[in-house]
Each structure stands twice: as C-alpha cells, then as structure tokens.
Amino acid sequence: MPDYRAFPAEGARLLLWVxxxxxxxxxxxxxxxxxxxxxxxxxxxxxxxxxxxxxxxSSMDSVPVQDMADWLRAAQAGxxxxxxxxxxxxxVPLLRAAALLQPxxxxxxxxxLMYPNLYTVxxxxxxxxxxDVGRLSGLPVRVLQPRRxxxxxxxxxxxxxLTKQGALTSHxxxxxxxxxxxxxxxxxxxxMAESRRMDAMLLRxxxxxxxx
Amino acid sequence: xxxxxxxxxxxxxLNVGAQAAGFEARAATPAPELKAQDLTxxxxxxxxxxxxxxxxxxxxxxxxxxxxxxxxxERLRVKxxxxxxxxxxxxxxxxxxxxxxxxxxxxxxxxxxxxPDGSNTQRWKVFALPTTFLLDAQGRVRYVLTGPTEWDEDxxxxxIESLLAELPARSKQRESGRLTPR
Numbered sequence: 184m185p186d187y188r189a190f191p192a193e194g195a196r197l198l199l200w201v202x203x204x205x206x207x208x209x210x211x212x213x214x215x216x217x218x219x220x221x222x223x224x225x226x227x228x229x230x231x232x233x234x235x236x237x238x239x240x241s242s243m244d245s246v247p248v249q250d251m252a253d254w255l256r257a258a259q260a261g262x263x264x265x266x267x268x269x270x271x272x273x274x275v276p277l278l279r280a281a282a283l284l285q286p287x288x289x290x291x292x293x294x295x296l297m298y299p300n301l302y303t304v305x306x307x308x309x310x311x312x313x314x315d316v317g318r319l320s321g322l323p324v325r326v327l328q329p330r331r332x333x334x335x336x337x338x339x340x341x342x343x344x345l346t347k348q349g350a351l352t353s354h355x356x357x358x359x360x361x362x363x364x365x366x367x368x369x370x371x372x373x374x375m376a377e378s379r380r381m382d383a384m385l386l387r388x389x390x391x392x393x394x395x
Numbered sequence: 396x397x398x399x400x401x402x403x404x405x406x407x408x409l410n411v412g413a414q415a416a417g418f419e420a421r422a423a424t425p426a427p428e429l430k431a432q433d434l435t436x437x438x439x440x441x442x443x444x445x446x447x448x449x450x451x452x453x454x455x456x457x458x459x460x461x462x463x464x465x466x467x468x469e470r471l472r473v474k475x476x477x478x479x480x481x482x483x484x485x486x487x488x489x490x491x492x493x494x495x496x497x498x499x500x501x502x503x504x505x506x507x508x509x510x511p512d513g514s515n516t517q518r519w520k521v522f523a524l525p526t527t528f529l530l531d532a533q534g535r536v537r538y539v540l541t542g543p544t545e546w547d548e549d550x551x552x553x554x555i556e557s558l559l560a561e562l563p564a565r566s567k568q569r570e571s572g573r574l575t576p577r
Binding site: 195302304306307308310311331333334335336337361368369 | 421424427455457459487488513516517519520521522523524526536539541544574
C-alpha cells in the first residue's frame with residue numbers, strides 16, 4: 184500500500200484524498216485537518232512523493248494500480264463510507280484501481296474528480312482521445328470542474344467517456360475558479376478564500392450529491 | 396506523449412513556463428470554420444481576413460500567460476501597420492462582461508472576438524490557453540503555438556515574415572503602396 188498521511192475522526196465517512204501530479208499543497212493538508220475536525224476522517228496520499236516520481240502528469244500513469252486498489256480495499260475494510268477525491272491526472276490511477284475492485288466494492292464508493300485529466304491526445308486541431316481506464320460499472324463519479332479552465336468546453340466529452348466506461352456520472356461547475364486555485368502563484372481574492380474553505384466545499388458537494 | 400500530457404495541464408502548467416516552446420509547422424491544412432461575434436455584435440468569419448496572413452489567438456482573461464503575451468501582440472500590430480497581417484484574439488468561453496472588464500484595463504488595437512459557448516474553441520480543438528494559429532493568405536493553418544511568446548521579436552516575427560514573404564507580388568506591391576487596392 185502507498186504511504187499516506189492519516190487524519191483520524193470518529194464520523195461515519197472516510198475521505199481518501201489523492202493529490203495531483205504537482206504534489207500535495209499546504210491548503211490541502213489544512214482542508215484535510217479541518218475535515219477531520221468536522222468528523223470526516225481523511226487519508227491523504229501524495230503519489231509523486233510516495234513513489235518518488237517527477238512532478239509530471241505522465242508520472243501518474245506509473246503509480247502502481249494494485250497498490251491503489253489495496254488502499255481502497257483497506258479503507259473499505261474499516262466499515263466507514265469511503266469517498267475518494269482525486270485531483271487532475273491522479274484520476275487515472277484512482278479509476279484504474281476502482282476498475283480492479285469487485286462490482287459490489289466499486290458501487291459502495293463515491294468518487295469526486297477535480298478537473299480530471301484523462302487525455303491520451305490533446306493537440307490543437309486534433310479530436311481529443313481519452314484513456315481506457317477499465318470497466319467502471321456502477322461507480323458513482325462526480326466531476327468538479329472549475330469554470331475558468333480550458334478544459335471546461337471539453338467536459339461533456341469527458342463525461343460521455345466515463346459513462347461509456349460504466350460510471351454513473353454527474354458534474355458541478357465551480358464558478359470563478361481556476362484549476363489548482365489553492366496553489367496558484369497569483370490567486371484572486373476569491374480563490375484564496377475558496378482555498379481556505381475547501382473542506383466546506385467538499386462536504387457541500389458530497390451532501391448535495393447524496394453521498395452520506 | 397509528454398508533450399500531449401503537458402498540453403492537457405492547461406493554464407496551470409503554462410503559468411509556470413513563462414516562454415513558449417517553438418512553433419509547430421503544419422502541412423497547410425484548411426482551417427476549421429471560425430464564426431464569432433466581435434464586441435460590437437458583428438459576426439466575423441475567416442473570409443473577412445482572406446488575402447492576409449492571420450494570427451488567430453485563443454485566450455481568456457483569467458489566463459496569466461495569455462495576458463503576458465498580449466502587449467507583444469499589440470506591439471506587433473503597430474510594427475506591422477499597413478502590411479497584410481490580421482491579428483485576431485478570440486476569447487474562449489467567457490461572457491462579454493468578463494472580456495470588457497479586462498479590456499477596460501488593457502487597451503488593444505486588434506479585434507477581439509467572443510466565444511461564450513466555446514463552440515469555436517471546440518471546432519479548433521483548443522485544449523490549452525493561449526493557443527495561437529498562424530494562417531497563410533489562403534486561409535490554411537501553417538503554424539500552431541501552444542503557450543505564450545513575445546510576438547514582436549525573434550522566432551515569432553521570423554515565422555510571420557516567412558508567411559508574408561509568400562504573398563503574391565500584387566499583394567506586396569499593395570503593401571508597399573505602389574498599387575492602390577480596389
């Protein structure tokens with residue numbers, strides 16, 4: 184299993200937080216701590232650090248998927264409702280691991296993907312192509328897409344792809360935010376404020392989605 | 396593969412790398428349709444710029460690298476005044492209010508087109524901002540650049556001059572003022 188950082192809590196839900204290829208940022212740790220204080224346990228994983236990988240999107244394709252699947256099963260074995268939150272290209276090893284689970288295990292997960300990057304090809308003037316991450320039948324997936332992103336116009340195609348893989352998809356547009364707003368060099372006032380309340384945003388989205 | 400994945404990282408990665416990599420030459424492929432309104436509400440298509448080299452820039456007001464290269468596009472416009480080069484900046488998937496708020500802060504002399512529903516962005520298969528296409532006078536895509544650059548110097552200027560050099564003699568004469576356009 185990968186080396187992760189645990190934020191214990193007594194509540195009924197456990198959030199598995201998978202940081203992006205850019206590594207784990209301080210606001211993500213703060214949000215994990217805040218979630219734990221509000222009763223939701225968090226296991227925070229930084230794959231590029233855990234596996235000594237360079238901070239590149241392609242590194243996420245090298246994360247051992249069986250390790251990730253073992254991690255998901257270990258989380259489910261604790262008896263809490265398991266929610267997974269993966270950022271950017273971290274969606275790739277997470278979804279591939281979910282595809283390795285038994286259907287009944289997979290259906291019990293809730294998966295939040297923050298601006299997932301599942302492209303194999305994304306070149307100007309060329310139709311996008313998405314990775315085959317395996318069968319996701321019955322997996323509830325909710326995409327969180329910042330409005331201020333070049334990927335936003337392509338969201339319908341991404342959702343369609345996930346649906347064809349068997350996922351039960353939905354999405355939310357996060358207004359006035361850019362990708363990685365919590366780790367921007369020049370964040371707006373609103374982005375800074377939203378970085379401080381990521382815990383509340385995640386709880387709100389999970390509750391609105393019905394992932395209790 | 397690495398390049399493809401980097402392109403997918405969109406504004407976040409481009410924000411880190413200040414200067415763009417090189418221009419990618421294309422085999423003179425016909426350009427996709429461009430149909431967008433300008434800030435006055437007039438509909439613009441590529442036909443409006445036929446006979447000119449076109450610099451078509453996809454950008455957004457929330458994208459720092461896009462904003463960094465804008466002044467150099469304005470300097471290019473001034474430098475190329477009277478020559479058959481059209482600079483067109485198409486804002487990707489923002490509202491007119493968002494675009495106007497930005498233009499209040501940065502005065503630009505080239506046309507800004509709007510793409511509020513992202514339909515042009517999708518037709519041109521733009522996955523990262525800024526992305527810029529250089530079209531020859533026949534409306535064919537000749538170069539693509541993903542990421543920002545300084546448009547009024549070095550490689551960018553050389554590429555634009557190479558496309559201008561392909562123009563027929565009549566256009567060049569018109570360019571130098573020896574032939575009055577009809």
